[in-house]
Amino acid sequence: MLRTRSLFSSCLTDSLPRQRRLFNTLRPRQPRIRSVAITATVLATVLATGIAIHTALRPRVLLEEFSGYPTVTKTGSDQELISYDEVQKHKTKDDCWVIIDGTVYDVTEFLAQHPGGEGIILANAGKDATKIFKPLHPPDALDMLEEHQRLGPVDPLSMPEVVEEITDEDRRIEEARKRLPPVDAMLLLQDFEDWGAKVLSGTAWAYYRSAADSEHTFNENSNSYERYWLRPRILRKVGSGDTKTSFLGIDTESPFFISPAAMAKLGHPLGEVNITRAAGRLGLVQAISANASCGLDEMMEERLPGQPVIYQIYLNKNRQASEALLKKVEKLKPAAVMFTVDVPWQSKRTLDARAKHVVAPVVEDTEPQLKPSKSPLGVSEAIGGYQDPNLSWDDIPFIRKHISVPIIVKGVQTVEDVDLCVKAGVEGVLLSNHGGRSCDYAAAPIDILYEIRCLRPDIFDKIDVLVDGGIRTGADVVKALALGAKAVGIGRPILYANGTHGQEGVERACQILQEEINNTMRNAGATKISEIVPEMCGPAGPWVGQNRPPYVPNP
CATH class of the missing domain: 3.10.120.10 (Cytochrome b5-like heme/steroid binding domain)
Structure with a gap:
C-alpha cells in the first residue's frame, strides 16, 4: 500500500x-x-x-x-x-x-x-x-x-x-498497538518496558534503551540491587502511615522524582508535557531535561500552582549561551538546578548508534573540505554536541553566580567526589552514572551509596544524597532510602510509560512504584520514610564476620 x-x-x-x-x-x-x-x-x-x-x-x-x-x-x-x-x-x-x-x-x-x-x-x-x-x-x-x-x-x-x-515498522507498531493492554493492566514497571519494546519506533526504543559500549554498567545498575536485602522488623503497628517526604526542602508525596530523561516526543507527540502534568497530579517532583523535546516555558506553563520542578543544566562550550540560559532559569525559579557532570565525553551508545541512519544519514561531500561522516549521528550525539567536555570545579561558582536556588551535582561516582561537593558548598549530589550511558564498567550507584554509609556516614548530615540508575521496584527504593538516600530518580520507566500510554501511562507507572514503596516499607516495619533506617538493609547473605555491615550493632 x-x-x-x-x-x-x-x-x-x-x-x-x-x-x-x-x-x-x-x-x-x-x-x-x-x-x-x-x-x-x-x-x-x-x-x-x-x-x-x-x-x-x-x-x-x-x-x-x-x-x-x-x-x-x-x-x-x-x-x-x-x-x-x-x-x-x-x-x-x-x-x-x-x-x-x-x-x-x-x-x-x-x-x-x-x-x-x-x-x-x-x-x-x-x-x-x-x-x-x-x-x-x-x-x-x-x-x-x-x-x-x-x-x-x-x-x-x-x-x-x-x-x-508504509514500512514493515509501521505495520509492526500498528499491530502491537492493537494488542497493547489497557493501562490498568500494567502491574510492574517492567510491563511498560516490555510493551515499549513492541510499540515504540526503532529510533525511540534505541535512544531510550541504549547504553554505553557493551552495556556492563547498564546491566549492573539493576543487578546490583540484588546484592542488598532487607531485614524486616516485626510487631510494629503499620496500619497507618504515608510516603511523604522532602529533599533539599522540596516536599513530595513519595520519595522518588522523575529523572531528567530527554526526547519524550520520540515516544508520544505531547512529550514532556505529559510528564509535567502527571507529576503535578500525583504531587511528585519532575527534573526537566536540558534536552527536552518540549520548550521550558511550555512545561512550566503546564504546572499546577506551586508544583515544584528541578531544571537540569549542561554547560555549553559557549559560556555566554550558558549564562543566558541560567538567567532565564533564574527568572522561572525552579526548586533547584541539576548540574550534570557524568557525560564529560560522548560514549558510543550502541543501540542508538545502530539506529543512527534513521536520525542522520551520511553527509554527502558537498565540498572538498567537508569529509563524509564515517559514523553518522544517533539521537544522543545529535542533541549533545554543544556540551562542554572541559568542566572543572570552578564551574560550580559560575553557576552559583547566576542561580539562587539549590544546586544538585548529578553524576557523582565516588565517595571522594561527594566530599568535594560538600566542600564546594552545593546542597545535593545525585549518585549516577547516566544510566550506564557514559563510562562502561563504572560502579553501580547503590554500591557508592553503601560505601558512603560504611566509610563516611557523616556526609549524610552535610548534604542531601540522591541516587538513580537501575531502580525498577519499590523494594529498590526502600533499600536506597535505608542506606541513606533522601530520594531516588526514575528515568527510563517513565519514558517507556509515556510511549505506551501517554500521560495515563506515566501516572500509572508512578502509582505502581508508590504502591510498592508503601507495601515494602510497612512489611519491613516502617510507617513513614523517617523510620526506614540503615539497620534494615545490608549485603545479601548472613550478617556475620566481614559480611556484617559496620553500621549494624551487635545483637
Whole structure:
C-alpha cells in the first residue's frame, strides 16, 4: 500500500514521528476530502500565508497549467514565496538553507553553533527538514535565529511529490498497538518496558534503551540491587502511615522524582508535557531535561500552582549561551538546578548508534573540505554536541553566580567526589552514572551509596544524597532510602510509560512504584520514610564476620 503526499504537506502529517500517526490507530480514520477544483480566493489565501495544500486538495488541472515555477513568487500582499528549486541550490557548508514548517531558513551562520553539530543539518540542507526537526526540538528552538535568517515561506505549489511506502515498522507498531493492554493492566514497571519494546519506533526504543559500549554498567545498575536485602522488623503497628517526604526542602508525596530523561516526543507527540502534568497530579517532583523535546516555558506553563520542578543544566562550550540560559532559569525559579557532570565525553551508545541512519544519514561531500561522516549521528550525539567536555570545579561558582536556588551535582561516582561537593558548598549530589550511558564498567550507584554509609556516614548530615540508575521496584527504593538516600530518580520507566500510554501511562507507572514503596516499607516495619533506617538493609547473605555491615550493632 502506498501513500502519496506533498513533501511540504508532511509538516501537517509527519511533523512528529510515525508513532504519532499510529498512536491512535484504533480510532476510525476520517475520509480524505477530495476536490477537483479550487477557488481563486482559497488559492490567494494559501499563497499569502504559506499554508501547505494537501495533495488531495491540489487540483491537477491547475498544476498542469504551469510549466515551471519562478524562483520567487509575489502574492497579493507582496509576500515573497521561495520556490523549492531555489532552496535546493543552497546545500553546502558555506550556503545552507532548510525548510521547517513551510518557512525557509538560512542556517549557514548557525551551523557552527548547532548543539548537535553541523553534520545533521548538512545532511538535510536544501530540503524540507520538518520531519526530522520536530521530534528532536522544542517549539521555541528556532527563536535563536536572527530575523535575517528567516527568508520567508516556501511556495507550496513548487514542492515535489513523493511516494512513501508504509514500512514493515509501521505495520509492526500498528499491530502491537492493537494488542497493547489497557493501562490498568500494567502491574510492574517492567510491563511498560516490555510493551515499549513492541510499540515504540526503532529510533525511540534505541535512544531510550541504549547504553554505553557493551552495556556492563547498564546491566549492573539493576543487578546490583540484588546484592542488598532487607531485614524486616516485626510487631510494629503499620496500619497507618504515608510516603511523604522532602529533599533539599522540596516536599513530595513519595520519595522518588522523575529523572531528567530527554526526547519524550520520540515516544508520544505531547512529550514532556505529559510528564509535567502527571507529576503535578500525583504531587511528585519532575527534573526537566536540558534536552527536552518540549520548550521550558511550555512545561512550566503546564504546572499546577506551586508544583515544584528541578531544571537540569549542561554547560555549553559557549559560556555566554550558558549564562543566558541560567538567567532565564533564574527568572522561572525552579526548586533547584541539576548540574550534570557524568557525560564529560560522548560514549558510543550502541543501540542508538545502530539506529543512527534513521536520525542522520551520511553527509554527502558537498565540498572538498567537508569529509563524509564515517559514523553518522544517533539521537544522543545529535542533541549533545554543544556540551562542554572541559568542566572543572570552578564551574560550580559560575553557576552559583547566576542561580539562587539549590544546586544538585548529578553524576557523582565516588565517595571522594561527594566530599568535594560538600566542600564546594552545593546542597545535593545525585549518585549516577547516566544510566550506564557514559563510562562502561563504572560502579553501580547503590554500591557508592553503601560505601558512603560504611566509610563516611557523616556526609549524610552535610548534604542531601540522591541516587538513580537501575531502580525498577519499590523494594529498590526502600533499600536506597535505608542506606541513606533522601530520594531516588526514575528515568527510563517513565519514558517507556509515556510511549505506551501517554500521560495515563506515566501516572500509572508512578502509582505502581508508590504502591510498592508503601507495601515494602510497612512489611519491613516502617510507617513513614523517617523510620526506614540503615539497620534494615545490608549485603545479601548472613550478617556475620566481614559480611556484617559496620553500621549494624551487635545483637
